[in-house]
Amino acid sequence: MPESILAPALVVAAHPDDGDFGAAGYALQQAARGRDVFFLVCTNGAKGTSDRTMTRERLVPLRRQEQREACRRMGARDVFFLDNEDGELVYDRRFLEQLVRCIRTVRPETVLTHDPTDIIMRDSFINHPDHRTTGTASLDAVYPTARDHLNFPEHLAEGLEPHKVREVLLWGTNQPNFDVDITAEVDRKIEALTAHVSQFGSRDDFISFVREGWRSDDGRYLERFRRIELRF
Numbered sequence: 454m455p456e457s458i459l460a461p462a463l464v465v466a467a468h469p470d471d472g473d474f475g476a477a478g479y480a481l482q483q484a485a486r487g488r489d490v491f492f493l494v495c496t497n498g499a500k501g502t503s504d505r506t507m508t509r510e511r512l513v514p515l516r517r518q519e520q521r522e523a524c525r526r527m528g529a530r531d532v533f534f535l536d537n538e539d540g541e542l543v544y545d546r547r548f549l550e551q552l553v554r555c556i557r558t559v560r561p562e563t564v565l566t567h568d569p570t571d572i573i574m575r576d577s578f579i580n581h582p583d584h585r586t587t588g589t590a591s592l593d594a595v596y597p598t599a600r601d602h603l604n605f606p607e608h609l610a611e612g613l614e615p616h617k618v619r620e621v622l623l624w625g626t627n628q629p630n631f632d633v634d635i636t637a638e639v640d641r642k643i644e645a646l647t648a649h650v651s652q653f654g655s656r657d658d659f660i661s662f663v664r665e666g667w668r669s670d671d672g673r674y675l676e677r678f679r680r681i682e683l684r685f
């Protein structure tokens with residue numbers, strides 16, 4: 454596949470399937486435009502199962518394989534995996550370095566990630582601590598860390614130059630200001646999500662529930678983001 458001349462987008466997700474829930478429609482649209490879309494999954498996905506016979510030794514590679522398949526269905530160019538423990542993600546210099554390294558490698562114009570602003574979401578669920586940690590550290594990686602050559606200067610020796618991200622799109626937000634109409638992509642978004650067989654491959658009730666969640670009053674399907682444009 455030749456490299457696209459359009460600037461890439463990078464989806465930074467805490468767990469396998471988060472980026473698909475948040476931004477699969479956007480990813481499908483951008484890939485169709487010829488833009489390279491990359492995914493970064495920050496934890497090893499070792500926790501997401503209610504199957505008592507499942508072991509972590511089987512679950513970790515299985516969830517990575519499912520995410521690879523979901524990314525293939527979304528037309529993403531590549532997916533990277535970090536090895537941080539699911540459910541135990543902490544914000545430290547090591548995690549920040551991992552994110553900055555990925556941003557300096559992919560050099561995205563747009564970064565998409567979790568909105569870390571609120572713990573309570575619409576009084577109906579709790580923003581997972583790994584989501585909050587991923588969102589916070591990703592924002593810090595975008596600004597100021599990845600921009601400044603004095604942060605992680607060892608990257609320079611590896612040829613990783615500082616990089617300015619121009620746009621951030623946060624999903625799972627209480628303050629959306631940017632809607633992407635995914636009506637044309639909603640079936641393919643579901644197809645991508647159902648690649649995560651270990652999570653909800655056979656749960657039709659759950660899939661129709663989340664599908665309804667994307668539907669707006671006028672019948673269109675939307676991904677709703679909080680958009681930040683970084684002009685400087």
Ligand SMILES: [Zn+2]
Pocket residue numbers: 467468471581584
């Ligand atoms: Zn998650």
